[in-house]
Amino acid sequence: MKSGxxxxxxxxxxxxxxxxxxxxxxxxxTRVGFYARTCPRxxxxxxxxxxxxxxxxxxxxxxxxxMHFHDCFVQGCDASIxxxxxxxxxxxxxxxxLRGYEVIDDAKTQLExxxxxxxxxxxxLSLAARDSVFLTRGINWRVPTGRRDGRVSLASETSNLPxxxxxxxxxxxxxAAFGLNTQDLVALVGGHTIGTSxxxxxxxxxxxxxxGGPDPTIxxxxxxxxxxxxxxxxxxxxxxxxxxxxxxxxxTSFFANLRNGRGILxxxxxxxxxxxxxxxxxRFLGERGSRPLNFNVEFARSMVKMSNIxxxxxxxxxxxxxxxxxx
Numbered sequence: 222m223k224s225g226x227x228x229x230x231x232x233x234x235x236x237x238x239x240x241x242x243x244x245x246x247x248x249x250x251t252r253v254g255f256y257a258r259t260c261p262r263x264x265x266x267x268x269x270x271x272x273x274x275x276x277x278x279x280x281x282x283x284x285x286x287x288m289h290f291h292d293c294f295v296q297g298c299d300a301s302i303x304x305x306x307x308x309x310x311x312x313x314x315x316x317x318x319l320r321g322y323e324v325i326d327d328a329k330t331q332l333e334x335x336x337x338x339x340x341x342x343x344x345x346l347s348l349a350a351r352d353s354v355f356l357t358r359g360i361n362w363r364v365p366t367g368r369r370d371g372r373v374s375l376a377s378e379t380s381n382l383p384x385x386x387x388x389x390x391x392x393x394x395x396x397a398a399f400g401l402n403t404q405d406l407v408a409l410v411g412g413h414t415i416g417t418s419x420x421x422x423x424x425x426x427x428x429x430x431x432x433g434g435p436d437p438t439i440x441x442x443x444x445x446x447x448x449x450x451x452x453x454x455x456x457x458x459x460x461x462x463x464x465x466x467x468x469x470x471x472x473t474s475f476f477a478n479l480r481n482g483r484g485i486l487x488x489x490x491x492x493x494x495x496x497x498x499x500x501x502x503x504r505f506l507g508e509r510g511s512r513p514l515n516f517n518v519e520f521a522r523s524m525v526k527m528s529n530i531x532x533x534x535x536x537x538x539x540x541x542x543x544x545x546x547x548x
Contacts, residue, residue, distance in 0.1 A: 250532055251366055251367040251368060251532055252365055253363045255365070255366035256336075260339045262336075263332060263336065263339075263340045263348075266335070267332075267345055267352065270331060270349075271285070271328070271356065272356065273327075274324045274327070275356050280320055280417070281320055281321040281324055281353070282356055283320075283416025284319055284321035285321040285325075285349045285350050285352075286353050287412075287416065288302060288316075288320075289346050290409065291310075291315060291382060293399075293527050293530045294381045294383075295310055295379055296310075296371050297371070298531060298532060299368065299531065299532075299533050300345075300346055300371065300541070301370075301373060302374070304374040304544075304545060305545040309374040310374045310379055311374070313379040314379075315379050315382045315384075316379065318419060321349070325346055325544050326544055326545065338542060340540070341541070342541050343368035343369065343371075343533075344364075344368050345544070347366070348366070351364050351524070354412075354524075357469060358470050358471055358472070359415075359471030359517055362524070364525070368532050368533065369532075370539050372538065372547050381395060386488060389491050392406055396409075399527070400526065404514075404523070405527070407501035408501070408520045408522075408523040411473075411475055411476065411505065411520060413463040414467065414468075414470070414473070415468065415469060416462075417460035418460065418461060419459065419460055419461075420455065420456065420459045420460075421458065423485050424447075426487055427444060427447055427453070428453045436487065438490050439490070440481055443465075443482060443483050447485075461485060463475070463486065465478055465485070476502045476505050476506050480502065
């Protein structure tokens with residue numbers, strides 16, 4: 222990864238990415254530096270808050286990244302995932318194990334003290350996701366801001382979220398519905414290079430998957446290791462790194478694990494077994510014969526695209542004073 226940051230082509234790619242981000246953001250009503258005059262310390266307050274929580278609990282980094290993704294795929298990037306109450310997004314099965322809500326609340330409290338009613342919860346979440354990647358030794362990028370917060374949060378709408386058993390065709394359809402292509406899909410799922418999954422979401426692959434044996438797409442040498450971590454009828458809440466050997470660092474080893482049959486989630490491993498997505502895995506790994514892609518740069522580009530899904534403005538939105546409650 223270090224060589225990518227010292228290569229002139231990397232800096233050219235970054236310049237192109239920033240130009241694309243600016244054009245896309247302008248089209249969506251957001252822009253880099255939206256709070257430059259109204260709340261100049263907004264981004265630094267969010268970053269210092271995320272850093273403080275990360276020092277005491279590194280698990281909040283992948284938690285905030287997942288939370289942003291789960292928010293954007295339901296009602297757009299409007300912080301509706303943060304709203305408390307019965308049958309809200311927060312209560313839906315895909316969101317029950319998310320971590321980091323307290324980080325957003327902490328940042329919002331600090332921002333309200335210096336810039337009351339100015340910075341949206343949606344922007345705080347988008348900035349916090351970026352800062353989480355950076356803190357885990359990933360890329361830093363400029364986040365367009367200017368989102369407003371939504372007023373609707375329904376658990377029933379979380380069906381838009383890709384599931385852990387989902388086919389690649391189904392995943393591609395869900396991403397395409399938001400203007401995200403196959404490369405965006407592979408790049409964004411690559412965010413699983415940090416964080417964990419509970420045994421309950423993948424242990425079925427280890428026992429009686431086909432013909433009484435494990436999922437054949439798992440490397441046979443890897444199966445005993447996973448079975449030891451997640452024994453049959455064991456603790457389904459036990460958490461395992463999604464990127465074995467590098468679960469706390471934002472890098473390309475997640476893709477190397479997929480190539481080697483060491484993906485944890487069935488939906489992740491399908492990125493390698495499906496030809497249409499395998500090409501991008503190979504390119505992110507820089508495999509010989511492929512046209513290399515810098516994962517960090519492309520991840521940032523895809524994050525900017527995703528973070529402009531369903532941006533809300535005007536009377537159908539608000540700036541929440543408390544992120545967990547509608548004003």
